[in-house]
Amino acid sequence: MGATYNAADNSYAIGLLLLAGTAAVALVFTIVAVHERSIQPAGSGR
Secondary structure (H helix, E strand, O other): HHOEEEOOOOOOHHHHHHHHHHHHHHHHHHHHHHHHHOOOOOOOOO
């Protein structure tokens, strides 16, 4: 986040937006991955 610090405005807004975006992508990926795993038929792993 220090790399995205805006000294002129004393703001970390860009870094916080990037962090929030990354968290949102991770959340969506996790929901999709868990949903796909839960709809597999029982016993398909053998």
